[in-house]
Amino acid sequence: MTTTVPHPDPTTPPDYRQLFDALLSPLLLLRPDFVIVDVNQAYLSATSTSGSDIVGRSIFDVFPDNPSDPTADGVVNLRRSLETVVATGRPDTMSIQRYDIPSDDGTGFTERYWSPVNAPVLDAAGRVAFVVHRVENVTEFVHVRRVGRAQERARAQTQMRAERMEIDLFVRAREIDEGNVQLRAANGQLEAAAGQLRQQKEAKDRFIATLSHELRNPLAAATAATEVLALDLPPGNPVLAVLERQLAILARMSDDLLDATRSLTGRLELVRQVLDFRTVVRAAVADAEPAFARTGRFLHLDLPEEPVPVDGDRLRLAQLLGNLLTNAQKYTLTGQHTHVGLHRTDGHAELTVRDEGIGFDPGQGEELFGVFTRAAPTGPSTPEGLGLGLAVVRTIAQLHDGSVSAHSEGPGMGALFRLALPCAATRETDAVAPAVRPGPDPAPSGLRILMVEDNVDLATTYRMLLEHHGHRVTCVHTGHGALKAATGEHFGLILCDIDLPDLDGHTVARRLRAAPDGDRPRMVAVSGFNGPADRARSLAAGFDAHLGKPLEIADLDTLLRSWPPDRDS
Missing domain, CATH: 3.30.565.10 (Histidine kinase-like ATPase, C-terminal domain)
Structure with missing residues (x-):
C-alpha cells in the first residue's frame, strides 16, 4: 500500500520559529543593548546552555571572560564588534576568537574558539532593531592546526569550515574593493577641486599683477603731467600738493598690489x-x-x-x-x-x-x-x-x-x-655706515632722446619734461617705429617701454644691438615691472639700465650723471 505524503500548502506562511531552530549555524538574537532576545537550538547545543537560563540576560553576563585566563579578551572584542554594528547599521565579521564558556558542572570554563559574524536587523525607519549574532565553533580546527592531528573527520570538517571562511574572506575583499573604488573617486574629486582652486588662485594673482602693471601707465602720465604743471605754478601751490599726495597714494597702492602678488607667489626677490x-x-x-x-x-x-x-x-x-x-x-x-x-x-x-x-x-x-x-x-x-x-x-x-x-x-x-x-x-x-659722497655733478643736457612709449599721454608729458630739461625728444609709439627712427637718425639716449603693441622692448634692444654698422646709443628700459628678474632680463637684452614707472626725472638725471661721457649725444 502506497502512502502519499501531502505537500505543504504554498500559500501558508512558513513557521519561522521552526526554521530558526532548524538552522545548523548557532544563532543569538540580541537587542541593541545586547540583551538576549532569542536563541536557536544549534547555539544552545554549542554552548551547553538552555533558553530559560540565558534569554532576557545580557550576553556578557551569560558569557563572561574566563577569570583564570589573564589574557582573555573575548568580551572586549565582541563588545567592540556589536557596538560597531549598532553604530553603523552594517554587518561586522570578526576574526577567530578564543572565548571560553562556563563548563557543564559550573566549576570552571571550557576552552572554545569561535568564528563570529554580527549582522543588524533594521526597522522600517532604518534603525537597528536587533543584532543577529552567528558563531561557528572552530575549536577543533584550532586544535588540529596547533597540534598537527590529521584525522580524516577533522580534516573534512576543517575543510568545510575553511570553505565557509573563504567565502567570508571573499565577501570582505569585495567590500574592500568597493571601498577602494569609492575612495579613488573621492580622491579624484578632491584633486579636481584642488586644481580648480589653484587655477582660481593663479587667475587672481595674474589679475592683480596685470592690474598693478596697467595702473602704472596712467599713474606715470599723471605724475609726469603734475611735474609739468609744477614748472608753471608757484612753489607750495595747494592744488599741486593735493595732486602730488594723491598720486603718491595711488602709486603706493599699485606697488603694494604688485609686491603682495610677488610675495604670495614666492617671486619676491632679494x-x-x-x-x-x-x-x-x-x-x-x-x-x-x-x-x-x-x-x-x-x-x-x-x-x-x-x-x-x-x-x-x-x-x-x-x-x-x-x-x-x-x-x-x-x-x-x-x-x-x-x-x-x-x-x-x-x-x-x-x-x-x-x-x-x-x-x-x-x-x-x-x-x-x-x-x-x-x-x-x-x-x-x-x-x-x-x-x-x-x-x-x-x-x-x-x-x-x-x-x-x-x-x-x-x-x-x-x-x-x-x-x-x-x-x-x-x-x-x-x-659701518656708507661714507658721505660729495654733491652730484650736474646732469648732462642737450641729449637727442628717442622716447618709445605706446601710451600717447605718457609720451607727451615725458617729452615736455625732458625738453624743459634742455633735451631734444622724438616720440614713437611702436617697436617698429623705434627701429625705423633709430636707424634713420642718431640718438644719444633711447628710453623704451617694454610692453609695446607689436615688438616688445627686449626685441627692440636686441635688434638695435645686433645692427652691424649702427650707432650704439645708451638704452634705458622703462617698465611697470621693476623687480630684480625684470631688470636682469632688460640688461640681458642689451639695455644699459632699467627704470620703473612712474619714471622720475630725478632718477633719470641720477643715472645720466653716473655714466661717463664716453658717447656722443
Missing part, C-alpha cells in the same frame, strides 16, 4: 649684502618724517651707538620699515607719537615701532598680516589703502629668516610691531 641696519632705519625714518610733520604727528628714533650688521636687501628692508611707518601714520591721530627703536639682543637685531594710535583687539595681532586685512573697520573715516602693506612686511621678514609680530592691549591703546632679524656674522668694521 639682493642681499651685509649692511648696518641703523643706516636703513635712519633713512626710512628721515623719509617718513615730512609726512608725519605735515599731518601734525610726531616721530621719534632711538638707535644704538654700535653698528647692527644684518645680511639683507637694503631696499626691501627700507620698504618693510616704510610700510610699518605708513601704518603707524594712518592709525594715529593728530598730536600722537610714534617711537622707532633698534637694538641688538641674543644675536638678533630687534626693531620696534610703537604708536599711540587706535590699537586693536589683542587676539587680532596675527590676522593683521593677512592679505587685504585692515585694523580699522571699513567706513567714511577709514584711512586709504588696500590692506596689503603688512602682508608684504611679513614676507620680507621671512625672506630674511626673521619674524614680525603685532601686539596691542586693546582698542585705543596703541600698537607695537616687533621685527627680529638674525645679526650677520661679521666684524664691526664691516658694518
Whole structure:
C-alpha cells in the first residue's frame, strides 16, 4: 500500500520559529543593548546552555571572560564588534576568537574558539532593531592546526569550515574593493577641486599683477603731467600738493598690489649684502618724517651707538620699515607719537615701532598680516589703502629668516610691531655706515632722446619734461617705429617701454644691438615691472639700465650723471 505524503500548502506562511531552530549555524538574537532576545537550538547545543537560563540576560553576563585566563579578551572584542554594528547599521565579521564558556558542572570554563559574524536587523525607519549574532565553533580546527592531528573527520570538517571562511574572506575583499573604488573617486574629486582652486588662485594673482602693471601707465602720465604743471605754478601751490599726495597714494597702492602678488607667489626677490641696519632705519625714518610733520604727528628714533650688521636687501628692508611707518601714520591721530627703536639682543637685531594710535583687539595681532586685512573697520573715516602693506612686511621678514609680530592691549591703546632679524656674522668694521659722497655733478643736457612709449599721454608729458630739461625728444609709439627712427637718425639716449603693441622692448634692444654698422646709443628700459628678474632680463637684452614707472626725472638725471661721457649725444 502506497502512502502519499501531502505537500505543504504554498500559500501558508512558513513557521519561522521552526526554521530558526532548524538552522545548523548557532544563532543569538540580541537587542541593541545586547540583551538576549532569542536563541536557536544549534547555539544552545554549542554552548551547553538552555533558553530559560540565558534569554532576557545580557550576553556578557551569560558569557563572561574566563577569570583564570589573564589574557582573555573575548568580551572586549565582541563588545567592540556589536557596538560597531549598532553604530553603523552594517554587518561586522570578526576574526577567530578564543572565548571560553562556563563548563557543564559550573566549576570552571571550557576552552572554545569561535568564528563570529554580527549582522543588524533594521526597522522600517532604518534603525537597528536587533543584532543577529552567528558563531561557528572552530575549536577543533584550532586544535588540529596547533597540534598537527590529521584525522580524516577533522580534516573534512576543517575543510568545510575553511570553505565557509573563504567565502567570508571573499565577501570582505569585495567590500574592500568597493571601498577602494569609492575612495579613488573621492580622491579624484578632491584633486579636481584642488586644481580648480589653484587655477582660481593663479587667475587672481595674474589679475592683480596685470592690474598693478596697467595702473602704472596712467599713474606715470599723471605724475609726469603734475611735474609739468609744477614748472608753471608757484612753489607750495595747494592744488599741486593735493595732486602730488594723491598720486603718491595711488602709486603706493599699485606697488603694494604688485609686491603682495610677488610675495604670495614666492617671486619676491632679494639682493642681499651685509649692511648696518641703523643706516636703513635712519633713512626710512628721515623719509617718513615730512609726512608725519605735515599731518601734525610726531616721530621719534632711538638707535644704538654700535653698528647692527644684518645680511639683507637694503631696499626691501627700507620698504618693510616704510610700510610699518605708513601704518603707524594712518592709525594715529593728530598730536600722537610714534617711537622707532633698534637694538641688538641674543644675536638678533630687534626693531620696534610703537604708536599711540587706535590699537586693536589683542587676539587680532596675527590676522593683521593677512592679505587685504585692515585694523580699522571699513567706513567714511577709514584711512586709504588696500590692506596689503603688512602682508608684504611679513614676507620680507621671512625672506630674511626673521619674524614680525603685532601686539596691542586693546582698542585705543596703541600698537607695537616687533621685527627680529638674525645679526650677520661679521666684524664691526664691516658694518659701518656708507661714507658721505660729495654733491652730484650736474646732469648732462642737450641729449637727442628717442622716447618709445605706446601710451600717447605718457609720451607727451615725458617729452615736455625732458625738453624743459634742455633735451631734444622724438616720440614713437611702436617697436617698429623705434627701429625705423633709430636707424634713420642718431640718438644719444633711447628710453623704451617694454610692453609695446607689436615688438616688445627686449626685441627692440636686441635688434638695435645686433645692427652691424649702427650707432650704439645708451638704452634705458622703462617698465611697470621693476623687480630684480625684470631688470636682469632688460640688461640681458642689451639695455644699459632699467627704470620703473612712474619714471622720475630725478632718477633719470641720477643715472645720466653716473655714466661717463664716453658717447656722443
